[in-house]
Amino acid sequence: VNKKLLLIPLALLLALSLIAIGCPSTPPPTTTPTTKPPTTAPPTTTPPTTEVKTLQIGFITGLTGWASVGTVHQVHGATVATEMLNDRGGLTINGQKYEIELVVEDDKSTTDGSVAATNKLVYDENIKFIGGYPLWFAAASKDICEQEKVLRAIVWTCCTPGEIDQSTPYTFLCASATLEQAVAVLDYIKDTYPDVKTLACVSPDDGTNQYTWPEIMSMLEARGLSRVGDLIVYPNDMVDASPIAAKVAARDADAIFQVNGWSPHAGAMLKGLRELGDDRYYFGAVPASAGEILAICGEAAATNFSCINPTLGVAENPPLLEEAGAKLVSEYGGPLNLLALNGFDCVWCMAHAIEAAQSLDTTAVRDAWEQMDPIDTVYGTAHLAGLKTYGIQHTVAMPVAIELLDNGAPKFGAWEEVHLP
Amino acid sequence: VELTATTVINVLVLSSMYILVALGFAFLFSIMGILNFAHGAIYMVGGYICYQFGVEYSLNLWVSMLLSVLIVASLGLFLEKFCFRPFFGNLNRTIVVCIGIIVVLETTVNILVGTSTRSLPAFVPGILKAGAISVSAERLVTFIIGGALLWVTIWFIRNTKPGQQMQAVSQNVEGAALQGISIHRVSALACVMACGLAAVAGCLMGAFLSLTPFMGDYMLVKALVLVILGGIGSMGGIIFAGLIIGGLDATLPLFISGAASEAIALGIIVTILLFRPQGFFGREVI
Numbered sequence: 212v213n214k215k216l217l218l219i220p221l222a223l224l225l226a227l228s229l230i231a232i233g234c235p236s237t238p239p240p241t242t243t244p245t246t247k248p249p250t251t252a253p254p255t256t257t258p259p260t261t262e263v264k265t266l267q268i269g270f271i272t273g274l275t276g277w278a279s280v281g282t283v284h285q286v287h288g289a290t291v292a293t294e295m296l297n298d299r300g301g302l303t304i305n306g307q308k309y310e311i312e313l314v315v316e317d318d319k320s321t322t323d324g325s326v327a328a329t330n331k332l333v334y335d336e337n338i339k340f341i342g343g344y345p346l347w348f349a350a351a352s353k354d355i356c357e358q359e360k361v362l363r364a365i366v367w368t369c370c371t372p373g374e375i376d377q378s379t380p381y382t383f384l385c386a387s388a389t390l391e392q393a394v395a396v397l398d399y400i401k402d403t404y405p406d407v408k409t410l411a412c413v414s415p416d417d418g419t420n421q422y423t424w425p426e427i428m429s430m431l432e433a434r435g436l437s438r439v440g441d442l443i444v445y446p447n448d449m450v451d452a453s454p455i456a457a458k459v460a461a462r463d464a465d466a467i468f469q470v471n472g473w474s475p476h477a478g479a480m481l482k483g484l485r486e487l488g489d490d491r492y493y494f495g496a497v498p499a500s501a502g503e504i505l506a507i508c509g510e511a512a513a514t515n516f517s518c519i520n521p522t523l524g525v526a527e528n529p530p531l532l533e534e535a536g537a538k539l540v541s542e543y544g545g546p547l548n549l550l551a552l553n554g555f556d557c558v559w560c561m562a563h564a565i566e567a568a569q570s571l572d573t574t575a576v577r578d579a580w581e582q583m584d585p586i587d588t589v590y591g592t593a594h595l596a597g598l599k600t601y602g603i604q605h606t607v608a609m610p611v612a613i614e615l616l617d618n619g620a621p622k623f624g625a626w627e628e629v630h631l632p
Numbered sequence: 633v634e635l636t637a638t639t640v641i642n643v644l645v646l647s648s649m650y651i652l653v654a655l656g657f658a659f660l661f662s663i664m665g666i667l668n669f670a671h672g673a674i675y676m677v678g679g680y681i682c683y684q685f686g687v688e689y690s691l692n693l694w695v696s697m698l699l700s701v702l703i704v705a706s707l708g709l710f711l712e713k714f715c716f717r718p719f720f721g722n723l724n725r726t727i728v729v730c731i732g733i734i735v736v737l738e739t740t741v742n743i744l745v746g747t748s749t750r751s752l753p754a755f756v757p758g759i760l761k762a763g764a765i766s767v768s769a770e771r772l773v774t775f776i777i778g779g780a781l782l783w784v785t786i787w788f789i790r791n792t793k794p795g796q797q798m799q800a801v802s803q804n805v806e807g808a809a810l811q812g813i814s815i816h817r818v819s820a821l822a823c824v825m826a827c828g829l830a831a832v833a834g835c836l837m838g839a840f841l842s843l844t845p846f847m848g849d850y851m852l853v854k855a856l857v858l859v860i861l862g863g864i865g866s867m868g869g870i871i872f873a874g875l876i877i878g879g880l881d882a883t884l885p886l887f888i889s890g891a892a893s894e895a896i897a898l899g900i901i902v903t904i905l906l907f908r909p910q911g912f913f914g915r916e917v918i
């Protein structure tokens with residue numbers, strides 16, 4: 212009898228568990244009155260109504276794992292873009308109001324995780340617009356997204372095959388990646404430091420140098436700059452840069468140019484060079500805030516350095532950057548991180564392309580996006596580019612902000628237009 | 633000449649850095665046979681606690697390091713009692729528990745502090761110069777503290793009563809217990825010391841390198857390789873292994889480009905182990 216009595220609470224527990232599993236953990240974040248997200252059918256014939264519908268935009272990036280040190284900022288930016296778009300009234304398509312709901316998935320900093328997240332968004336959630344895809348992860352989900360005509364706004368490209376090229380007609384690059392940043396930095400060197408003629412070039416070994424280095428060599432040549440020796444490549448997960456810094460310091464060049472990498476790379480290398488007494492100018496095509504680099508290398512090393520990041524409060528800044536930047540710093544803390552702004556632009560540009568198309572059909576949106584010129588971004592006015600570089604005119608080439616470290620403090624450098632063929 | 637001198641300094645500093653990080657891991661493995669895969673995560677937590685006190689609360693950095701060591705050592709006591717002791721002698725379960733500890737610690741720091749890279753200020757700022765050769769004071773401090781801690785640890789094991797009890801436990805657990813040695817007390821002390829050493833390493837590396845929630849992953853691999861190459865059970869062996877690994881990591885990148893330098897370094901170590909599977913100093917030498 213006692214055993215049977217024990218079964219009753221167990222059965223109740225099981226039943227409650229099943230109910231709990233069946234229920235959503237949080238209420239759907241739609242506005243009232245809510246309707247099912249119409250992400251598949253184009254509402255071109257929907258009559259104007261006051262009812263606000265929800266448009267889901269997916270966003271895939273690393274919330275956990277090694278890359279999340281940087282990529283988690285992209286979610287912050289995408290979230291702020293969504294909030295700002297909704298605060299401005301959302302999207303209006305053929306008279307129908309839409310509020311954007313950002314559906315974030317964690318790629319766990321792995322290619323497998325990125326594909327799993329894509330499968331979930333595309334096949335389980337039936338989402339047709341996805342942003343994100345840091346590093347080289349866009350290529351892994353190419354087949355799924357292109358086959359299903361899912362429009363993607365990617366936050367980065369390492370230029371490996373299949374990330375963005377002729378085989379990805381539904382993919383747009385909505386950030387300045389390795390090549391765009393390299394163009395901007397080399398133009399900055401040419402404009403601001405005419406005495407710099409030779410560069411010692413360094414890059415982490417993330418598997419992309421074979422694709423980017425030939426392009427960058429052409430860029431150097433086109434600007435009358437020459438490199439001293441081959442590209443110095445070091446392990447991507449290197450923690451102490453001292454041995455490589457010794458190698459760089461031995462190169463007799465006017466300045467140092469880091470063609471790729473991010474804040475831990477640049478911070479460690481800068482620290483290593485300054486410890487060796489090498490005070491040459493260090494130009495980093497590195498998406499990182501000067502404040503973050505300063506936190507890594509320390510004040511004593513923080514001079515004669517430039518990286519890619521906007522500085523808030525500068526008169527030359529576009530108003531949208533000041534607004535988004537202030538919101539990002541207020542909600543997530545500072546310093547302002549460029550990777551967050553890249554996440555912002557993915558959602559921002561895609562939303563404006565949808566509104567320009569006046570359709571939720573991804574082919575119509577793609578066609579409309581291809582005709583958008585100029586394009587409004589957080590960095591100011593951008594243009595579509597990349598036909599020669601990537602084989603497809605799907606790069607939103609936006610201005611790039613150079614930030615400096617000078618005598619131990621960050622300061623604004625310049626805005627550079629990106630002229631990418 | 634300048635590059636050669638700089639490389640010699642790099643070999644010594646990198647070696648001491650690896651030895652410092654591996655010391656707690658090697659200590660626990662040698663004495664108690666606990667393969668603490670969570671050592672890297674504990675090392676990371678030590679650095680972050682020091683950052684919290686030293687940067688957020690503006691305490692003196694050395695005091696912050698002391699507080700970090702005390703807190704992480706207490707964590708070691710907790711881990712020994714609730715995570716390692718129940719699975720003592722069972723490698724598979726210990727590994728699973730360690731993976732759990734890593735996930736909990738990394739995720740906690742990730743959520744509470746954020747993933748942005750940060751760094752502790754230098755414990756001893758400044759750069760020392762001798763002609764064309766220069767070395768930062770904090771690298772010198774890392775070298776000195778690494779060497780001193782290694783010496784103190786070996787001295788403790790050889791010359792103190794608790795240290796000799798640890799030796800007895802490492803040689804024969806049942807025999808030591810029959811002699812009246814409390815295995816649990818020795819195990820707890822070893823865990824506290826290992827975690828304290830990890831915290832010291834985390835604090836110094838947090839200033840020397842940088843702090844991220846995943847900073848321990850790379851160092852754990854180095855510590856594991858170093859302990860195996862030095863010889864399981866040998867505290868002295870890690871000096872020799874540290875010098876070899878530091879030497880490879882400081883010189884190979886000068887001649888070999890990119891990630892290949894790391895692969896070749898590991899290849900050399902594997903080749904050494906093929907001829908000397910027990911490592912350089914085997915198990916008997918403590």
